Amino acid sequence: MLNILKIFSSAPWSAKFGMVVILFYAVISIFAPFIAPYGETELLGRAYEVWSDKFLLGTDNLGRDMLSRLIYGARNTIGLALTITLIAFVLGSLTGMIAAALGGWVDQVLSRIVDVLMSIPSLIFALLILSIFGTAMPYLIATIAILDATRVFRLARATAMNVAVMDYVEVARLRGEKQGWVIRKEILPNITAPLLAEFGLRFCFVFLFISALSFLGLGIQPPTADWGSMVRDNATLIAFDDITPLLPAGAIALLTVAMNFVVDWMLHKSSGLKDVG
Amino acid sequence: MLVDTNKNSNKEVSSTLLEVKGLRIEGLSEKGWQEIVCGVDLTLKRGEILGLIGESGAGKSTIGLAAMGYARDGCRITAGEIIFDGIELHSAPENEKRKLRGTRISYVAQSAAAAFNPAHRLLEQFAEGPVDHGVMSRKEAKEKGRALYRSLDLPDPDNIGERWSHQVSGGQLQRMMVAMAMSCGPDLIVFDEPTTALDVTTQIEVLKTIKEIVVDRNVAAIYITHDLAVVAQLADQLMVLRYGNLVEVNSTGQILEAPKQEYTRDLLDARTRHEKTTAQISNPEILLSIDNITAGYGKGPDILQEVSISVERGRTVAVVGESGSGKSTLARVITGLLPPRSGDIRFQTDILPAALAQRTKQQLQKTQMIYQLPDVALNPRQRVRDVIGRPLSFYLGLRGKEKERRIIELLEQIELSEKYIDRLPDELSGGEKQRVCIARALAAEPELIVCDEVTSALDTIVAKAILDLLQKLQHELQLTYLFISHDLDTVASIADQVVVLYAGRVAEQGSKSAVFQPPFHPYTRLLLSSVPEMKQGWLEQTLTTREAKAGIAREVKITKRGCPFAERCPEAISEICSNERPPLQTPASGHFFACQHTPEILLK
Numbered sequence: 064m065l066n067i068l069k070i071f072s073s074a075p076w077s078a079k080f081g082m083v084v085i086l087f088y089a090v091i092s093i094f095a096p097f098i099a100p101y102g103e104t105e106l107l108g109r110a111y112e113v114w115s116d117k118f119l120l121g122t123d124n125l126g127r128d129m130l131s132r133l134i135y136g137a138r139n140t141i142g143l144a145l146t147i148t149l150i151a152f153v154l155g156s157l158t159g160m161i162a163a164a165l166g167g168w169v170d171q172v173l174s175r176i177v178d179v180l181m182s183i184p185s186l187i188f189a190l191l192i193l194s195i196f197g198t199a200m201p202y203l204i205a206t207i208a209i210l211d212a213t214r215v216f217r218l219a220r221a222t223a224m225n226v227a228v229m230d231y232v233e234v235a236r237l238r239g240e241k242q243g244w245v246i247r248k249e250i251l252p253n254i255t256a257p258l259l260a261e262f263g264l265r266f267c268f269v270f271l272f273i274s275a276l277s278f279l280g281l282g283i284q285p286p287t288a289d290w291g292s293m294v295r296d297n298a299t300l301i302a303f304d305d306i307t308p309l310l311p312a313g314a315i316a317l318l319t320v321a322m323n324f325v326v327d328w329m330l331h332k333s334s335g336l337k338d339v340g
Numbered sequence: 341m342l343v344d345t346n347k348n349s350n351k352e353v354s355s356t357l358l359e360v361k362g363l364r365i366e367g368l369s370e371k372g373w374q375e376i377v378c379g380v381d382l383t384l385k386r387g388e389i390l391g392l393i394g395e396s397g398a399g400k401s402t403i404g405l406a407a408m409g410y411a412r413d414g415c416r417i418t419a420g421e422i423i424f425d426g427i428e429l430h431s432a433p434e435n436e437k438r439k440l441r442g443t444r445i446s447y448v449a450q451s452a453a454a455a456f457n458p459a460h461r462l463l464e465q466f467a468e469g470p471v472d473h474g475v476m477s478r479k480e481a482k483e484k485g486r487a488l489y490r491s492l493d494l495p496d497p498d499n500i501g502e503r504w505s506h507q508v509s510g511g512q513l514q515r516m517m518v519a520m521a522m523s524c525g526p527d528l529i530v531f532d533e534p535t536t537a538l539d540v541t542t543q544i545e546v547l548k549t550i551k552e553i554v555v556d557r558n559v560a561a562i563y564i565t566h567d568l569a570v571v572a573q574l575a576d577q578l579m580v581l582r583y584g585n586l587v588e589v590n591s592t593g594q595i596l597e598a599p600k601q602e603y604t605r606d607l608l609d610a611r612t613r614h615e616k617t618t619a620q621i622s623n624p625e626i627l628l629s630i631d632n633i634t635a636g637y638g639k640g641p642d643i644l645q646e647v648s649i650s651v652e653r654g655r656t657v658a659v660v661g662e663s664g665s666g667k668s669t670l671a672r673v674i675t676g677l678l679p680p681r682s683g684d685i686r687f688q689t690d691i692l693p694a695a696l697a698q699r700t701k702q703q704l705q706k707t708q709m710i711y712q713l714p715d716v717a718l719n720p721r722q723r724v725r726d727v728i729g730r731p732l733s734f735y736l737g738l739r740g741k742e743k744e745r746r747i748i749e750l751l752e753q754i755e756l757s758e759k760y761i762d763r764l765p766d767e768l769s770g771g772e773k774q775r776v777c778i779a780r781a782l783a784a785e786p787e788l789i790v791c792d793e794v795t796s797a798l799d800t801i802v803a804k805a806i807l808d809l810l811q812k813l814q815h816e817l818q819l820t821y822l823f824i825s826h827d828l829d830t831v832a833s834i835a836d837q838v839v840v841l842y843a844g845r846v847a848e849q850g851s852k853s854a855v856f857q858p859p860f861h862p863y864t865r866l867l868l869s870s871v872p873e874m875k876q877g878w879l880e881q882t883l884t885t886r887e888a889k890a891g892i893a894r895e896v897k898i899t900k901r902g903c904p905f906a907e908r909c910p911e912a913i914s915e916i917c918s919n920e921r922p923p924l925q926t927p928a929s930g931h932f933f934a935c936q937h938t939p940e941i942l943l944k
Contacts, residue, residue, distance in 0.1 A: 230717040234780070236696065237675055238734060239704040252721035 074328055081324030088318055092138040099131040104286040111300060114307075121307055124296050129307055132288040136311060140289045141318075143204070144270040148262060150208040151269070155215025156258055160246045162216070163223035174220070177213045185210045186275065193281045203282065207272055211265055218261050222254040256329070263326035267319045274315055290315050357527055357560050358384040358407060363420035365402050365411060365584075376415070377402055377584040386527065387558040391575030391592070393568060393607065395799040396770065399584040400564045404530045407562055408445050409437045425527065442469040446521035450533040452513040456505035463501025466520050475524050488519040492549050493893075509895050510663070511542035515549045522553055529554065531563045535570060539662040539826050540870035545893040547573055547879055566799050568611050569872035572596055573879040580604050592876060610804040611829075611874055626688075627653040627820050628674070628707075628788055633683035635673050641898050642681065643669045644844045651788070651837075656814065656821040658835035658852075660828060660867065664896035666844040667824045671792050674822065675709055687788075705735045708781035712793035714773035718765040724751075724776055725761045731783040750779045753816075754809060771802035778809065782817070790822045795830055807834055828871045832856065840864050840933075843896050843904035850931030860925070860942050861933040862909045866891040886910040903934070911937055 071082065091098060100119070101107055105127060112122040120129035162170040180188075189206050196202045223246075226232065232249050240249075276282035277291030285292065290311035297308040365377035377399040384390050392400045402415060409429030411417050422429040424445065429437060441447075446469075449455040457465060467481035476484065482501070489497035492515055505513060514534060521529050531550065535543040551574060554561045565571045571578065571592075578595045580587040580603065588601045599605050629650040636642045644666045651657045659667050672678040674685060676696035685692045687706060693699050711717040718727060728747050732738040738746055748758050754775040765773055774794060781789050791810070795803035811834060813819055825831050831838060831852075838855040840848040840863060848861040859865045866887040872878060882888050890910040897904060906917035917936055926932045927939040935942065 229719075230711045230713065231719040233677070234709070234711075234717060237677070237704065237709060238731060238784070239699070239701050240734070248722075249719055253719070 077324040078328035081321040081328075084317060084321035085325065088137060088141060088321075091134055092141050095134050095138040099128075099134040101128040101131040103127075103131060103135040103288050105131075111297075111305075113305075120310065121305075123293065124299075129297075129310070132293060133290075133311060133314065136288040136290045136293060137314065139283055139287055140270065140273060140291070140315075143200075143283065143289075144266055144273055147204055147208045147211065147269050147273075148266045150204065151211035151265060152215055152258070152262055154208065155212035156219040156254075158212075159216040159219025159221075160223045160250055160254075161242075162220045163227050164242055164246050164250060166227075170220075173216070177216050180210065180213045181217075185272070189272070189276060190279075190281065193276070198281050198284055200283075203273075203276070207269060207276075211269055215258075215261065215265065219254065219258060222257050223250050226250045226253045256332075260326050260330045263322050263329070267322050270315065270318065355386055356383055357386045357388075357425055358382070359421070359423045360403075360407065361421045361423075363403065363406055363422065364418045365399070365406060366416055366418050367402075368414040373416075375418075375584065377406070379420070380581070380584070380586050382579060382589075384528070384560050384562065387560055388577065389554060389561045389563055389575045391571035391578045392562060392564045392581060393566065393571060393578055394581035394587075395566060395801060397583065398581040400566075400581055401532050402584075403581070404532055404562050404564045405447075407528070407530055408441055408447060410441070439473065442526075443473050443475060443524040444526050445528045445530070446524070446526045448517050448521050448529060448531045448534050450536055452517045453505065453510065455517060456513065458505050461502055461504060462508070462516055466501060466516075466523055469520070470523050473524060481523065484523065485519065488522060489516070492519055492552065494519075509542075510538060511545045511893060514538065514542075514546045518546070518549050518553055522557075522559075526559060528560045528562070531561060533565050536565065536567070540828065540872075541662055541866065541892055543570070543872070544870050544879070544882065544888065548883060548892075550574065551879065567872070568596075568607055568800075569874045569878075572874060572876055573872065580607065596874060596876070606801060608874065610800040624652045626650050626686075628822070629686045630670075630674070631684045631686070633670075633673055633680045633685070635669060635678055635680040635683075637669075637678070642844060642900075643898065644673065644680070645900075646683075647841070647844070647846055649839050649846070649849070651820055651822060653787070653820050654814070654818045655836040656823050656834050657837040657839060658823040658825060658831040659839045659841055660825055660831050661841035661847075662826060662867075662896055664843070664898075665841040667826075667841055668792060669844075670841070671709070671790050671822070671824055674790060675707060701735065705784050706787045707790065708784050708786040708788070709790045709792065710774075710777050710781050710794045713797050714770060714777050715765070715797075717777050718773055720765050722764075723761070724763050724768075727776055728779050728783050731780060735784050746783070750783055753782065753813065754779045769802075770798055771805060774798065774802075774806055775809065778806075778813070782813065786819070788820045788822065790824070792824045793826070794823075796825070796827060803830070810834065828867055840867070843898045845904060846934065847905065848933035850928070850933075854928055854931040858943065860927060860939055861935055862887060862911050862942075863891075863905050864933070866908070903936070911935075911942065 071079065074082070106125060107128055108118065108122050108126045110122060110124050110126045112118055112126070114121045118128050118130070120133070123129055123132065158173055162173045188210060192206045193202060227250060232245060235245050235249050273282050273289070274291030277289050278295045282291055283289040293311040294308050300308050360380065360382045363377055363380045364375060366373040367376040380403060382390065392403060394400050402412070405412060406417055406422060409422055409424070409432060417430055420430060424440065427436070427440070456462065463482055463485050466485040467478050470476040470481040470484070471478050485501055486498055489500055494500050494512060494515060500508065508516070518534070534550065535546050538546060547570065553559065554574070563571055563574055575592050577589065578592050579589045580595070580601065582603055587603050588595065588599065595604060596608070599608060631648050633644055633647045634642050635644045647670065649657065659670060661667050669678065673680050676692070676694065676699055679694035685694070687703065692703060725747060728750055729743055732743050732746055747761060751758060751760060756772060756775055760768070760772070768776065795806055798806060807830065810821065814821065823831070823834060835852050838850065838852050839846055840855065840861065842863050847863045848855055855864060856868060859868050869882055869885055869887050883892070887910055891908040894908045897907070902918040902920055903909070903922045906912045909917065912918070913936055920936070922934040922936050924932045925935055925939055
């Protein structure tokens with residue numbers, strides 16, 4: 064615990080800001096039912112009510128409390144993005160490291176599959192898959208996870224390649240270690256830093272991607288609250304000088320910025336560059 | 341007293357060119373800013389060469405760069421004056437200093453391969469400085485480049501500049517960098533270990549170039565190195581440094597003949613050859629034998645051709661040769677990383693499977709390897725405990741307390757204390773890292789250890805300590821070493837048997853004394869005569885030998901026909917040597933070399 068505090072205090076202000084924001088989002092999503100004044104899908108009043116004491120941020124197109132939906136939206140959107148990023152990472156970094164460690168035809172096959180997947184624009188690919196299989200949650204998760212895993216694969220393979228040619232990996236091979244051990248003990252610890260940094264960035268992209276899909280009606284389905292579809296549903300309000308539909312968009316933007324601040328700091332730390340002051 | 345042949349008669353040793361007073365430099369570490377150069381003074385007259393000597397961490401390079409008014413990122417000059425020809429560089433504005441660098445002061449780095457941009461042609465890079473500084477037009481600069489290449493005897497001087505950096509040999513590249521430093525006709529050149537990464541024969545080639553440029557053109561130089569014998573060939577003055585402090589400064593002759601400080605004596609001593617005497621072994625047993633190995637990479641040529649070597653238990657067999665001779669390929673074949681195209685490897689009486697994947701755990705355990713660069717041979721994320729502990733649990737199944745006890749025992753064996761057990765490689769010095777690598781090899785309880793250039797990346801004093809440790813361990817544990825090296829001094833101090841490899845073939849093989857005293861094969865002679873000796877004037881002497889005239893500044897070429905050494909050989913018989921395989925000559929039992937000439941003819 065003390066250690067964490069120490070690292071926190073040594074971070075630059077931008078990273079501190081980022082970490083505070085992320086922590087804030089995390090608390091909101093975890094404790095959503097306790098924080099939100101109303102339920103996620105409760106119809107409470109007329110549509111498009113203005114900000115008032117009863118509805119702090121007004122109501123949406125169906126008369127649901129905007130603030131409560133923002134809070135639940137955090138939980139749904141962030142939870143989903145986190146799940147997808149985690150799956151993409153496990154899949155991408157594992158295959159990437161295997162490709163780098165084994166080389167030869169394994170590497171060729173994996174890399175070409177990834178090339179094919181990457182050659183299709185991701186939004187088109189997602190629209191295609193989701194319109195064929197429907198928009199059920201497992202399909203949504205699998206589609207975005209596979210698309211993102213290709214990017215993670217490329218990074219993991221490239222960084223693992225650099226490590227795989229080191230003498231200490233050769234030492235392990237000469238000792239007779241199995242591939243699994245070489246990947247887990249020799250390669251993985253040396254590529255964790257760039258992978259972690261990538262995790263932060265990937266998370267942002269996944270997040271934006273889900274929001275984009277939701278905005279197009281293919282993401283998280285109603286009545287579940289999520290920030291992308293909230294922007295779409297209430298977009299007409301902007302014409303009436305009401306900024307309420309921009310709030311979910313702002314929430315997305317703030318998290319993205321916060322995440323990038325933290326990632327920048329982590330990249331800087333792992334690069335070993337000295338601050339010259 | 342030796343005659344100082346370095347002094348050029350027409351050299352005007354008059355006005356002071358560079359004066360550094362009370363130079364203090366700090367470097368940023370985890371503990372904050374720490375002083376790495378603690379008040380050093382130096383003066384350099386026009387046309388004079390100053391050698392900076394010391395181990396790594398002595399502050400040599402930092403001082404060298406400071407002479408140009410420059411401090412690397414993470415370093416800062418905190419005090420002192422650097423006066424170059426009347427200009428105070430420490431306080432001079434950056435653009436003022438930039439005007440001097442490249443025109444009046446230039447810098448030659450250790451690794452030419454890393455210093456040249458691989459995306460531009462060599463002559464373009466030569467012209468960059470003079471054109472940028474507005475000294476010459478591009479055309480004039482290129483003309484000057486070609487003229488310099490010609491005067492330095494580079495092959496095909498008119499066209500070599502049109503090549504890319506990967507298309508010329510390491511020695512040539514280094515010489516071209518020296519030429520580049522001369523592009524604007526500077527008054528001072530800073531050489532930062534320009535020959536450290538090179539073979540002995542290539543080293544001579546580069547030293548010759550440096551000497552021609554610096555001495556004959558009356559340029560002042562600061563020459564940074566950890567090798568006293570090398571700098572003794574060039575420098576007028578030597579400055580011995582340690583931990584950023586001045587230890588001793590004097591004329592080269594004085595330092596070599598009558599060093600005043602203990603540390604200087606240590607440096608001299610570490611560079612002096614200590615011959616190992618081979619003890620008799622009562623009933624010799626062949627531990628490893630390599631029969632008729634031919635090997636190569638992919639679809640490429642045979643890097644090793646019909647190589648046969650046998651290694652007796654408890655002995656050290658050294659494999660020597662220049663880069664490109666196939667030494668490291670041999671190590672890869674023995675360890676199973678590169679299955680040979682033909683031939684057998686026998687360990688005791690069993691034939692080892694060619695490929696690593698087919699060898700059993702017991703077979704792998706018996707052969708361990710130590711690498712040239714301890715930095716990349718240790719996983720930066722593993723603590724010493726894990727590095728040494730893994731072979732213990734992997735091969736011997738040790739766990740818990742037992743394993744811990746053994747790790748500590750091994751640490752003691754490599755002369756490191758128990759407190760090193762939880763350190764990361766970053767927290768170890770170069771020598772300590774290499775010791776940990778040795779301990780890792782020992783942990784497997786091997787019979788054979790393949791040592792691939794294990795001391796070439798280390799400072800002289802540290803290297804000597806590592807060699808001593810290896811000898812001690814051999815004595816205690818009856819270990820057998822296959823010792824790969826290009827450094828004949830090292831080989832002389834550790835080997836019992838010597839195998840001289842050239843272009844993938846065994847040129848000469850036998851006991852150390854038989855091979856070296858006297859050397860028969862012309863290649864062995866060339867290698868021996870190329871090892872710098874700790875006396876002034878050695879370079880000139882060597883360059884006049886027949887071996888050097890024929891063999892220096894030539895590349896190793898692999899051929900299937902004739903003797904690969906023919907075109908570098910002063911004894912070559914035209915037509916015959918380049919077409920016919922040389923027969924084996926056996927001057928004594930157990931000693932043979934491949935040459936058309938008989939031992940009697942070669943000794944004449």
